[in-house]
Amino acid sequence: MGTVKIAPSMLAADFANLERDIHMVNQSEADWFHLDIMDGVFVPNISFGMPVLKAMAEHTKKTLDVHLMIVDPDRYIETFAQIGADVLTVHAEACTHLHRTLQAIKDAGMQAGVALNPHTPVNVLEDVINDIDVVCIMSVNPGFGGQKFIQNTYAKVRKLRAMIDAHKSATLIEIDGGVNATNCTDLVEAGADVLVAGSFVFSSKNPLETIKNLRQVANT
Ligand code: DX5
Ligand code: ZN
16 A cells, blocks of 8 residues: 545635645645535535636645535536646536546546545445546535544445455545544555545644644554
């Protein structure tokens, strides 16, 4: 297994000080830059739209990890490619033709991610696991930052790790929601490769140090 990656979620940033917070992430040991896109339909919240996303994308120096919590994400694959997304993650629950969507993301030059809501079993991905670059296991119900981590996530990650290994796939496992320095070790032990952290990073006194520490703990 490679180095565990840390992906600060900008949903928890101070939107009145976006430039400052983007700069902080750029200066930090973070690996990925996690951006949450919501449509108020797939999830009961709206985050930020294309103009804000575009402005943020222009400033980030990290791998741009876009998490779409929207219905019918196929409509925007080209747009996110143009904005510069490196990883584009769609929800399995929002895709009627997931295989087709994954191919379209890759054809547009991005890595293809699939997110699973807490109630969605990992086995829905069995027949497409070799087509997926990143599986994002939601460890909270998507839509909001700062929620409580769902304990069943560990079992789910273990099942997914076994599936990935059985298929000799290089798919990364990303965990999104309620990640902190206390649960990160168990998540990595269960098989996680990428840890998204929003409020844990941005509510801390020293986000730069928090990212550094989280990365250190996750990799020991
Ligand atoms: C939730 C988002 C997450 C969120 C995580 O719908 O997908 O990326 O920002 O925030 P925390 O780490 O605060 O749970
Ligand atoms: Zn997210």
